[in-house]
Amino acid sequence: MDKILRIDVGAEGGPKVTVTELGAYAGMGGRAMTSMVVGSEVPPDCHPLGPENKLVIAPGLMSGSAASTSGRISVGCKSPLTGGIKESNAGGQAGQVMARLGYAAIIIEGEPKTDNLYKVFINKDTVEITPAGEFKMTTNYDLAEKMKALHGDKVAMISIGPAGEMKLCAASIAVTDREFRPSRHAGRGGVGAVMGAKGIKVIILDDAGCGMRKPRDPERFKAANKSFVEGLRKHAVTGEGLPAYGTNVLTNVINEAGAYPTYNFQKGQYADAAKISGEAQAELEQKRGGNPTHGCHVGCAIRCSGIFVDKDGNYITKQPEYETVWAHGGNCGICDLDAIAKLDFMDDNIGLDTIEMGVTIGVAMEAGLLKFGDAEGAERLIEEVGKGTPLGRILGNGAAFTAKAFGIERAPVVKNQAMPAYDPRAIKGIGVTYATTPMGADHTAGYAIATNILKVGGDVDPLSNEGQIELSRNLQIATAALDATGYCLFIAFAILDQQETFNAMVDTINGMYNLNMTGDDVVALGKKILSMEREFNRKAGFTKEDDRLPRFMKREPVGPHNVTFDITDEALDTVFNW
Amino acid sequence: MDKILRIDVGAEGGPKVTVTELGAYAGMGGRAMTSMVVGSEVPPDCHPLGPENKLVIAPGLMSGSAASTSGRISVGCKSPLTGGIKESNAGGQAGQVMARLGYAAIIIEGEPKTDNLYKVFINKDTVEITPAGEFKMTTNYDLAEKMKALHGDKVAMISIGPAGEMKLCAASIAVTDREFRPSRHAGRGGVGAVMGAKGIKVIILDDAGCGMRKPRDPERFKAANKSFVEGLRKHAVTGEGLPAYGTNVLTNVINEAGAYPTYNFQKGQYADAAKISGEAQAELEQKRGGNPTHGCHVGCAIRCSGIFVDKDGNYITKQPEYETVWAHGGNCGICDLDAIAKLDFMDDNIGLDTIEMGVTIGVAMEAGLLKFGDAEGAERLIEEVGKGTPLGRILGNGAAFTAKAFGIERAPVVKNQAMPAYDPRAIKGIGVTYATTPMGADHTAGYAIATNILKVGGDVDPLSNEGQIELSRNLQIATAALDATGYCLFIAFAILDQQETFNAMVDTINGMYNLNMTGDDVVALGKKILSMEREFNRKAGFTKEDDRLPRFMKREPVGPHNVTFDITDEALDTVFNW
Structure with missing residues (x-):
């Protein structure tokens, strides 16, 4: 992890590669790297799909090591969805493999001179960029099959589906898992559209011949990692909970709490939630x-990912995440795990954010395009996106765009990005995070x-306004650091x-890099990252008015608690006062 | 003009009317009235289609009098297109008639409880609001025929077409002319969508029995008006020029200057411009x-409006304006006056802004939906808008929305509003206005x-950066006052x-209201209006980053002068330093 790979897609004759040293980016990983590169090199007022934007891919500081x-892997750019800075991260194998190849970042920059698509192949000896026109509009799963035929399944793949090629704001970047499934x-945030705008269809990372990254202080690292895993x-x-x-x-937990957004955030509880719960899902998977x-990458101690199969035991998709099950499920009034799994597969295959798409379908249902609960209709809508029909282009540009297209107010978004699976009126801490994170509505930015609900790291009443600002602030700081x-x-x-587990985690980093970081250093790193991100957004024209929930959530109470979001604007504006 | 009509469309059982005195709004007219009401009563962070927005309709201070x-008539609201404050004004009969009825403003507020549409009828004795479900999705010209059957053609009509009902961001509000044609x-700015969101389809204004508004100082007024007309x-x-x-x-003038935006602002001159020039248009009209x-309202001394007929002499549409001829013509590579007239009629009939639609079609052409020059294709696209198909909803939401839907950067917009018919790279003064007016790209805001070109009011080289800030500033101030x-x-x-004509104009106001306004008072009024508007936008989240031209115009030179827009951001930020 001591070099940076730059790909200038605007060079004469096609993309041109340069490899440089880390320079000012030394010591940065994951979100710290992506946000620092974007903050330093991308003009905040540029067009996200234009020549000045850059796509930055960076594994975390510990990726590629034996750390559990x-x-x-982080992906950063100016977001075509939010218009602000974006870091979106993924699991899978690519982070580990890229780190072992020694690249702390791949920076894709410039503007293609043609409509050609390219494939990037990276191994320990070379970086090859070749035309990939034959993969135009190929879906992620089909692309994986084709790459497997060329490179086997021990490599890692980073790719976009048709959505990214069409530069849709809900387009994701896919990363293959242990079984080379994308x-x-x-x-989040349309990072796939930026990869599409750069004309890069797929990156194959082959770490054959590369060893595991070695810690500078092996004993300290090993001991810390052991304690961390324990x-x-x-x-x-x-x-x-997560493994099972x-x-x-x-x-069930969030539904019980009355914060499970149902029918496009009209209600806070879903009568059929149990039918699509994790318990029902795991039972179904086991039966079939x-x-x-299942771990999404080698070396995961939690293994939350899982495999969803049909009644004949055939692979349908990875076990859909809570956010996906909610977005396509309760939010749309669809209580059929098979239907949800199908939608999850379609999203992954076309290369779409499942949260954005589920919320978008909820908005389309509210706008009257189809009825809540219409699973077949939802499938048809995702098909339209994959085909790039006009309706598909509306939906594929996300929930806010769809609401605007159909003239309705109730778009549950912040900074144009769809809200995840927690109603912020009934869990106010997450509302503070949705409103204020530089990323747009994002649960992971300060969970x-x-x-509020799981009583981890303390107990702050979800329905009270007390303590939510501080909670979100601390979590946003810690998360920014963790994302690095x-x-x-x-x-x-x-x-x-568990304080000892936190200490062990910090000590794995110290062992890896021969440092003496403390908890305070972690906090300082988190603040540094958030400050860079907020500064980018400020220069891009964001103000405190962008740090707000949609107005209807201040006006419409949500049951069963019948609460609005009533944390004041003034309080929200203090989140980054530290 | 001593009362305000408020229509609460959210009242139980349907819209409810109250009539109040002017109160704090005394002395305000036109844009001064609309911007003051919106600035005082509409929360800047509200959703433009939600209950907190208001639609304000206000004749000018001199409307309804004998002043030439x-x-x-001004329409104001928070714009669904720009997200900022909006004043859009129109000619036609409604301003005069409404002023004679004594209403300084109609304020439509609240949120309808149902999907019902309503008709408002106002005469000297009453305000009647009746269900208008039978007119759902009726086009403006059809609606005019139906209203004529009910009320004759001496009344004035303010209405929305299907675009407004569909709440599209390019939706206009139509006003009938002397012949009761809408x-x-x-x-500009999607004011029709706000009327649609309020559920008001049509307002009929009947001034039977109302006299001309009387000046307080008839002699002074009469003398001033005479000099003004002279x-x-x-x-x-x-x-x-304008009458002929x-x-x-x-x-021809703008094409000659190399500032005629051609092929979606790719070039500054159009080879076929002469075929669609005013000279060719007038000759064709006269021949047929x-x-x-023709004057768009009774009492106009300029009479620039005109009537466009087909080869058999049948009415097609009003004589298309320069902006329309350009937007649907040169900008789209269409050099056929009949095709342009057809598109103009379709826009008016569906209720769409011709500038926004022409620029949108140019963007669609650049995105590859159809070829530049394809007049039939352009017609098909407008038809899609009228039908509200998904493609129509993309296009009907304007140029920026369409560019986003199809993933292209080159949207010639400011604050999401399409640029009019002057390339700001080749006429830099208008670029300053586009960038900085609170209205979004708008030539009328500081012409x-x-x-720069016509050498009226001085001579500032269009290609130089010298003097453009001051020019735009002074024109924006004067225009804001004039719009009142x-x-x-x-x-x-x-x-x-002509200083004496300016003095005469000011003196008509003095004669009308028995005042002693001077030029300084006019300037002060203009500054007051602009300040209110900018304050609204600031609270709505606008920053100086919103006062910028699209980045591609700083990067791509436009021929024949091969110039970019190179007035600095710092200079733009001084426009409102007075």
């Missing part, structure tokens, strides 16, 4: 010969659910609750 | 028995063409060049 659960996605295994969420049921363990306990490490966000449950 | 050329439009008649633009050829007199010299009076903007040519 450290496989996240099932892990940097989903901590993950003993915590109820990371050691039991995946993230969908949340369905699927697998609810207040942990403390490559560690999966889900380790947060264990490290928030 | 004073028939403008040919004059408050076109001034209009003797100036070459208002006395000769309409606004389309500009085609149309009329190039620098007058001085009800006087047509075209009087500006005469009053900028």
Whole structure:
């Protein structure tokens, strides 16, 4: 991880590669790297699909090492969805493989001179860029089959589907998992559209001949990693809930809390939630010969990813995440796990963010295009997106765009990005995060659910306004730092609750880099990242008015608690006062 | 003009009317009234289609009097297109009639409880609001026929077509002309969508029994008006060019200047411009028995509106304006006046801004939906808008929306509003206005063409950066004040060049209201209006980053002068330093 690969797609005769040293980016990984490159090199007022934007791909600081659960890879750019800075990260194999190849970042820059598509192949000896016109509008799963035929399934693939090629704002970047399935996605903010605008269809990363990244202080690293893994295994969420049921363990919990957004955020509880819960999903998978306990990359100690199969045991998709099950499920009034799995597969295959698409379909249902609960109709809509019909282009540009196209107010978005699976009126801490994170509505940016609902890292009443600003602030800082490490966000449950696990996590970094970081250094890194991101957004024209929930959420109470979002604007404006 | 009519469309059982005194709004007219009401009563962060937005309709201070050329009517709201404050004004009869009925403003507020449409009928004795479901999706011309059958053709009509009902961001509000044709439009900023969101289809204004508004000082008024009319008649633009050829007199002039945006602003000259010039248009109209010299309302001394007929002498549409001829013509590579007239009629009939639609079709052409020059294709696209197909909803939401839907950067917009018919790279003064007016790209907000090209009110080289800031500033101030009076903007040519005509204009106001306003008072009023508007936008989240031209115009030179827009951001930020 001591070099940067730059690909200038605007060069004469096609993309041109240069490899440079880290320079000012030394010590940066994941989100710290992507946000620093975007903040330093991308004019904040540029067009996200124009020549001045850059796509930055960066593994975390710990990726590629023996550190457990450290496989996240970050993708950054100016977002075509939000118009602000974006970091979206994914699991899968690519983070580990890229880190072992020694690249701390791939920076794709410039504007293609033609409509040609390109494939990038990287191994320890070379970087080859070749025309990839034959893969035009190829879906992610088909592309994986074709790449497997060329390169085997030990490599990692980063790719876009038709949505990215069409530069849709809901377009994701897919990353292959352990079985070379393009099932892990940097989903949010339309990062796939930026890759599409750069004319790069696929990146193959082959780490054959590369060893595991070596820690500078092997003993310290090994001891810390052992303690860290023990901590993950003993915590109820990371050691039991997530492995057994995946993230969908949340369905019953959030529904019970009255914060499960139903029918495009019209209600806070869904009568049929139990039918699509993690418990029901795991039972179904087990009965059919699927697998609810599976790691999305080698070396994961949590293994929340899972495999969803049909009644004959054939692979349908990875086990849909809670957010996906909610977005396509309760939010649309669809209580059929098979239908949801199909929609999840379609999103992954076309290369779409499942949250954005589920919320978009909810908006389309509210606008009267189809009825709540119409699973076949939802499938037809995703098909339209894949085909790039005019309706598909509306939907594929997301929930805010769709609401505007059909003239309705009720778009549950912040900074144009669709809200995830927690109603901010009934869990106010997450509302603060949705409103204020530089990323647009994003639960992962400061997952207040942990403390508001799961009582991890403390207990802050979700319905009270007390303590939510501080909670979101602290979580946003910690998350920004964590997103730099490559560690999966889900380790947060264990490290928030168990001081010794937090210490062990920090010590793995110290062992890896021979540092003496403390908790304070982690906080400082988090603040630094957030400050860079907010500065980019400010220069892009964002103001405090962008740090707001949609107005209807201040006006319309949501049942069963019959609450509006009533944290004041003035309070929201203090989140970044530190 | 001593009362305000409020219509609460959210009342139980349907819209409810109250009539109040002017209160704090005394002395306000036109844009001063609409911007003051919106600034005072509409929360800047509200959703433009939600319950908190208001639609304000206000005749100018001089409307309804014997003052010449004073028939403008202003419509204001928070714009669904720009997200900022909007004033869009129109000619036609409604301003005069409404003023004679004594209403200084109609304020439509609240949110309908049902999908019902309503008709508002106002005469000297009553305001009646009745269900208008039978007119659902009726086009403006059809609606005019139906209203004529009910009310005769001496009334004035304000209406929306299907576009407004569909809440599209390019939806206009139509105003009938002297012949009760819905040919004059408050076109810009999607004001029709706000009327649609309020559920008001049509307003009929019947001034039977109302006299002309009487000046407080009849002698002074009469003398001033006489001198004013003489001034209009003797100036070459208002006395000769506009009456003879309409606004389309500009085609050859702007093309000659190399600032005629061609093929979606790819070039600054159009080879076939002469074929669609005002000279060619007037000749064709005269040959066919149309009329190039016609006033859009009674009492206009300029009479630029004209009548366009087919080869058999049948009415097709009002004589298309320069902006329309350009937007659907040169900008789209269409050099057929009949095709352009057809598109103009379709826009008026569906209720669409011709500038926004022409620019949108140019963007669609650049995105590859159809070829430049394809007039039949352009017609098909407008038909799609009228039908509300998904493609129609993309296009009907304007140029920026269409560019986003199809993933292209080159949207010639500011604050999401399409640029009019002057390339700001080759006429830099208008670029300053496009960038900085609170309205989004709008030539009327500070018509620098007058001085940059027509050498009216001075001579500022269009290609130099010198003097453009000051020019735009002064014109924006003067225009804001003028938009409060009800006087047509075209009087500006005469009053900028002839001090005695300016004095006479001010004196008509003094005579009307028994005041002693001077030029300084006019400037003060203009500044007050602009300040209110900018304050609204600031609270709505606008920053200086919104006061910028699209980045591609700083990067791509436009021929024949091969110039980019290179007035610095810092200079733009000084426009409102006064």
